[in-house]
Amino acid sequence: MITFPVPTRPAHEQGLFRVSPHTPTTVYGRIALDNRNRNQHYVPKYYFRCFSLDEKSIQLMLRKTGKVVPKPASIDKQSSDWWFYGDAATEDAMSAFDGPYSENHQFIVSALDGGRPAAITAEHRLVLLRNMLLQRRRTLAEREAERGVHTFVRDALAPQLTAPGIDESGCPPEAAEALRTMFAIMTKKLDDPRPFQMTKIAAAQDDANALADLTMVFLENDTPRPFIFGDAPVVYANAALCDREMSLLNESSLGLQVFFPLSPRWAVMLYDPETYDVQTEGNGLLVMLTDETDVSELNKLQIHEAHQSIYFHDAANATYVASLWASAAPGEKRGKTVERLPQLTPGGRYLRDVNAIVDPEPSFHPTLGFVSLRDFSGSRMPYRAAHWIGTGDDTPPSLNAFVDRKPWRNA
Template identity: 25%
Template sequence: MPEKKKQHYVPKFYLKFFSSDSDQKAIKVCLKESYKIIQNADIKSQAQEDYFYGKNLEREDWFGNIEDTTSLILKEVVKTKVLPKNKSDEYYWIWLFFLLQAYRTRANADEFNDMVDKSLKTVMKFEPKFKDFDFDTHFFAYDDAIEKTLDILLKSLPMMMDMQIKLLKNNTSQELITSDNPVSKYNQFLESRNFPYGHCGMASKGLQIFYPLAPDLILVMYDPKVYKVGNRKQFSKIQINETDVEFFNSLTCLYANKALYSTSNVTDFQFEKILERSKKYQNQKKLELKQFDPVENDDETESVIVQHHKTPFMLHPNLSFIKQTQHAKSYKLSGYFAEIRDERYRKKGKQV
């Protein structure tokens, strides 16, 4: 087999935190669509595709270099149950790895291409030359969608610097699971305000991002102006309860593309319950487009503006470890289509 043909979008070292054997070569798999259980699947074969990041290996090597550093840091976190010092170099390696994981998967690439396809077709319908075009038999997509999503993320990293990471500890009898798209997003703040548009954009006020790190650990990245997680100086070993674990496993299932992963301690029946519990929410998240009337340009052509957002999953959890701040409770919504953490970015957008 050619070198680096099989390219993982969920790293092998990470999946080993959920391995089902002492050699860390196998993992329990539950296929989301069929409910099929594979008790001891080969970790090397999970969450990967041939040349997923391209045959030139540039992006694959780039991820490899990042994983070489972060794997050592995260292995220590899993061992000690403690995060590196807040805002240290090691902390920011975790911060970077966390965000990259959210945008490097097959599920994310497919979601991006779905947005491209629907947006382009919406605009094309304004053009008379496409009046007989068969939209149902065509799908518009980028071959390098992952590069496009990563480019957006990397350019947007400065607006994520305000987000805080803490480590939650699961001491319950129920283990955390993970998936082939392990990072999930939520926004209890905008959910509580019944905000009708997107909740989980990178700049969204009240954004929460979750990353199961091991059966007993989960990372949370959150907006510190909106939420209090644990005590102000407590960054690790923040306890969660069984209701929290149930929510996290449901959200992990909803974000999963095809496969859920766990240790052998999670029973087949528990997987079935997770799948059944999440099923009623599965159709909540979809892409919605709002098209505006064409605007005439100076050269007598017309421009069409299409605004899009993803409707969020809304599970209405009552999480034990998190509370809204006084700032959040007194905050008045802006009235815009997007509620963002830092209004300076809205002003910059108007100046472009």
């Protein structure tokens, strides 16, 4: 397992990494920033090359307008920003992940292209699973989705800066001042989302276990339409519970589906076997897609979940991709919120109201002909059985009766 420090401030300020004296630097005040790798990618370049005809450029459509850029875009400038991760040392740490992930990705695609799915071992699938969760967490879309949470926490901390209760608590004046300083530092830290995102990225390797109970299959696109991808290419869906008033896209959610294009021809899908049946072939690893509608539904999901950009491999598909955007009609992206919600015991007894982070409701639910719903009336909503932590032989409780259906779905 590859690990790296999670900086609360840029690594060069902490002394965690040394900047070579031979590396060109730009000086901002008293801080020397290492200029290596300052253009930092949140979708790695190796991934773009899997969809590129020349390994240098990619076709681009803007999510906001649906406009297809006439000329191919340089891979070097896509899904990246200067100092996206904060400094060159942290970018180097991310590259330490991308090396083995790139090698694993290329091996899997090569094995699939060569008709050797049996060569894809459990270890290959585990590395891919970790890659998917890290990719999900490293994007600009993920960072922007957290802004509402940061705003909530900052607004909650702000009154503490002038709260009279600190002075009236009986603590010495220097202790009261220290508390105010601490709250001021915490509030300021919330202005920079990078350390918080890096904390989630660093945990992705272990947190991938949360998806290990899902079944992994590879989708072969045997249609004239290619798989496309957005600047947030690992997308979550939940067709089973799209009519329920509950969190649908938690990594422990019943009915979770995860999609990740691997090339114009191949994609990987994770699904909850408790709620879906999937039409597989051979050893159960492959799904052959012969219906263009299925491919287009998956491509529309990429358009909806993208933050700024959608990519495709060949200019010959420009009209098709533009028509997908018109059909998908993606709206403005919504972020996470903090809401006051009831806390229940596993048996459904009300305890109290608590502040809870709520994911935005999906804006698109793909309808896929190769997937059918199972009878999950005896399931343990809202979580998959693997995520109930009990004692001994306790039967996981069912909260089905507490999960409401959306009124507009009842007809």
